[in-house]
Amino acid sequence: MLTEAKLNEWTSWVWTNLHRGVSPSMLKAEMAKQLVPDSEIVSVFDRALEPTAPVDYEALANCAITKKFTETAGLKKIASRKAQVFSWENFLTPDECEKTIDVINQHLRPSEVTDTRGDKYVRTSSTCDLGDIANPHVFMLDRKIAEGIGIHWSYSEPTQGQKYEVGQEFKSHTDYFEPRTKEFEPNTAERGQRTWTFMIYLNSTPEGGATRFPRLEKLFRPKQGMAVIWNNLNADGSVNPFTLHHGMKPRQGEKYIITKWFRERGWGPMFEDPGFSKL
Template sequence: MTRDGVQKVPSPKLTLFIRKQFLEPELCERIIDLIDASRRPSTVGDSNGDPLFRTSETCDLDSSDAAVAEVERRITAFTGIDPTHGEPVQGQRYEVGQEFKAHTDYFEPNGLDYDKYCSVAGQRTWTVMLYLNEPEAGGATRFRAVDKMVKPETGKLLAWNNLRLDGTPNPSTLHHAMKVRGGLKYVITKWFRERPWG
């Protein structure tokens, strides 16, 4: 995963890459329109009993759409991961005050839903997230373990490995989609698995 313009966050605690201007604004706008057309309240595997744990909206994006297919193609080319291991790409929309509190993307091996979510394709390995716009204020992604705050910028990519080198879940990937304080925030997320999806 070394490419021109890619920044690797210097930390032994996790593997995190940032690439600015991965998508051009026109493509981001097209995906934003798709999210707005089909958004619904976001869900979460384990809310820890907190009804406000994740307050965003989500959209399942259709890979038969040319814009979605192009984004998927670029993500696959960037990561080099077998596309059959990828979950369908999702869009998220955050209004003022909305957030996704500190969480990890992997499934807790001793969690209630582990077997349900991991029995077929296995654990989540990589997360690729793209900011589609820049809200007026707020909306940063905070990785507490490495004291890294990533500011939303149109077309910026974040990619991180949810697992350690030995294949166990890495708690240092804990991240917080912080509250939007002005405007709207749009992102897309694609997760990869240990085995082919579906």
């Protein structure tokens, strides 16, 4: 039987790691390894988590960012009825961008995809799993993104950094997991489908490296600190194929971005307290 102090200690540990994006199943497995009794694991998670409400897709389509673009400097909505897409200039400061690039450069690995669809060169960039790094700067990024979009951080994946060298790209793809394909069930069983994407350019590329939405006839050129945000779903919860996009090749210089994907399921209210007040 754990003491009250130990219960509080484990509860704090669960909150911290959920903040980093670690799944509940992984946390429970680690607690079991540390010989925490099953009943106490349940008690810890009862303290740390609240039940997730059914997904309100209409509310997702009307989250905070969709209401404040008319009054927030640098935040713009593209003129299209086909998809919800926003750009937000100067979302991060130059100093915040440079600090993030420094962290990314220390933790790079080859990028992966859930389904190559027969093309092993579909994504040729490098990736940094920022969400796996216990760094105050990374925590700040997570909080700022969650507050910017207005969705609680627990409904997001760990923030990911990407580096593109000259000639590297991420060919046309969608961020949602394609229903009725082999990638769908393994990737949605626990957290559900991806909802919003929040991507930020960390540098301005001299030439190339744009993000192109071919079905929307829209192209965003990398500009340091600018975010591009879009809803991968329609207001009824169906996936939106108009969000197809292409991370184009830099033709000169390197391109650095960070991306945070939000999900259907998290812990606690989806739209209340999007920051980290409980940590």
